[in-house]
Amino acid sequence: MKRLLRKELLRLIVFTVLGALLGSFWNQSALGAAAVLALLLGQHLWQLQRLARWLQQPNDVPPEANTLWGEVFDGIYHYQRRQKADQQQLSQLLERIQDSSQALRDGVVMIDHNGDLEWWNHAAEKMLGLSAASDRGQPITYLLRHPQFVDYYESQQYLEPLVLPSHITEEHLLEYQITLFGKNERLLLVRDCTKMQRLERMRQDFVANVSHELRTPLTVLSGYLETFSDHAEQLPSHWQRGLTLMSEQSARMEHLVSELLTLSRLETSEFKVEAAPINVAELLAAIRLDALALSEHHQIILDTDEQLYVRGCVNEVRSAFSNLVFNAVQYTPPGSTIELHWYHNQDGAYLEVKDNGPGIDSQHLKFLTQRFYRVDDSRSSQTGGTGLGLAIVKHVMLRHQGRLHISSSARGSCFTCYFPLAQTLQRNAA
Template identity: 55%
Template sequence: MQRLWKRELWRLAGLTAIGALIGWPFSAIGAGIAVALALQLAYQLHQLRALHEWLAQHPHDEPPSASGLWGELFDRLYRYQKGQRITQRRLRDTLSRIQESSEAMRDSVVMLDRHGDMEWWNSAAERMLGLKPALDRGQHITNLLRDPRFVDYFQARDYREPLTLSSPIDEQMILQFQITLYGDDERLVMARDITRLHRLEQMRRDFVANVSHELRTPLTVLSGYLETYGDMADQLPGRLGRGFEQMRSQTTRMQNLVNDLLLLSRLEIDQGGQDDTPIELTSLLDNIRRDAEALSNGHHRIDVEIDEPRRLVGSEKEIHSALSNLAFNAVRYAGDQSHIVLRWTHHTDGACLEVEDDGEGIDPHHIPRLTERFYRVDKGRSTATGGTGLGLAIVKHVLLRHDARLEISSHPGEGTVFRCVFPDTRLTDAEHDSCHQRQA
């Protein structure tokens, strides 16, 4: 390319010199140079016009014939256009394959632009969500999916967990929505039909609830008779008396298990939100501390710390159940002479109810599974302490019903912190509560 530029400059210089020589005999050197430059300009304009006509009218044809710098420019533009056409063809083929594969999916797929307007969707989305290409293209997604839970999920921009809702066109169809951010703040909405799994889960919940309910009556009868016979223990042989004591202990454990199963079933089935009231956490934590001290029987030091003046809005009965499970677990598993703290405080990401101990701690690889039902870090020790294996599962569901989350941090020998983090929307000032009560 550098050589072509030099050649053009030499051509221009030669043409100027020829013009000067032609004009010299007539004492018109300037006119001769001007004519030479005019011819050069006319040539450049002619090539520029040829370039414009080629790009505007026949861009896919061969370029105009030219030599020198213009010929090189035409060839480069032609090669660039050819490469662009190949790239565009490949992109179209790739996009076509992506759309074909999306069409073959059973899950619905909806592509949104950066404003949340729907650009494209597959046929599964038409069946599950009722989208119509002629009417809905370009509409905002919340104009079609108007459920407040989906609107909040969409606007929160926290898509780590999926959202389960009924289909907008069929309440019997249960869909699981998952949103993914990509590109220039664009979003991909996927919905999966989980109706069958939902029904199976509902059957499991109903089965557990029904069986647990049916077990209460025989256990109550059995417990009553064992208590009666226990009052006559001095009249029974020693070996038989020890057997009655074990039966009473195991019956009590079974009753606790049935009660926890019933509570967990109710938490899963009931949507909650009917008994949200401001909770006086000072008295609540004091009550839990006294219950934990009774369970500890002097083997632990248990304190309460209040750093957050605002109240928590929620179900006092459920919050009491969740914190009691955390406090009793600390008493059972932290080890003798441990220091346990029940704390109501505030962190950067929300208000926290914490149960902290300086006991034996938990190996971090157990932490992700602690909220599973009947999961035990040490099965032998957990059975001996009388736990049901459902405490942390109950805590998890109580927190979900209160828009909160459970954080666990622990290492062997360094103690454990169970932190229940609530959003600020779940807090209220005590002055506001008293003012509201006076107005009522």
């Protein structure tokens, strides 16, 4: 291209000089040069006209030209062909994506930056009752008017899905999950979770009912075992060991039933929005005394912000915090140091329970909050653990819009409870 530009410039200079020489025969050198320049300008204008005419019909072959204009025509022609090939490829890819989306059983809805419906698949049309003739281009909140969905959509906090009854058939439950992409555009995924919710409800009801039913026979057994223990010296010696073991296992079963009932209540009851302010520093001080009574061979260091309060249910928060502290005492050897830090930053409030025990293998960390999960069954049997403590902590944090984070290494473990800034307040406000 540079070579052709230089050639075109040289051609312009040569013709201008020739025009000036030709005009010099009549003592009109300037007029001769101007005439040549006018002819060259007319030629370029003619080529521009050919270019404009061709661009109006880009499917035609480009005009023939041997000068710089030939390179221009050929360059535009090849660029158009590449663009056309890319457009065809993108169109085919888009068709494949749409076809695969249409085959999904879950609903897929594309929402533009204005919040208007742009595209959806057959499953979404069936589950949401959408119509291409009347609903395309309509705001999503005009069609899904449930207040909880509107709040969920406008909050732009889409970490967790939203489950609501279907506005078409209330017997069905739909799970909504929104993902932000592009320039404030959204992808809405809709899933029918009716069966899963029913199974989850059956599981919760089963656990709650069985736990309640177990309390009565356990109470009777514990009562008789306590009576026998009071008169253990009157029983044969070979019965006393069995009596001791039955008392221990009965107490362990009562503890398990109690934690099952607590977990069932956390899963089934709704959190009170008008939660009371909690003096966390005072609560942790009381938990520390209980933990020291549990073991006199641990050092427990307390570092708290006494001005920092949190909104919530005091019984639930106490249960979560005491589970973490008591676990640290039970699962670390005598002489270990446990640190309790309660502080805040610009993101929210944090409780850290650190220990310098043997730590937990990284492969177990993501399973620790599952019900009945134990890192070491033999150690849990010795300490009387049920495998439900961290599951209770997890549910308490979720009910307080927070989360539990667990990290561990060979130098010890750290359990962190996070509360969002909206759940915290200062002492003077409390």
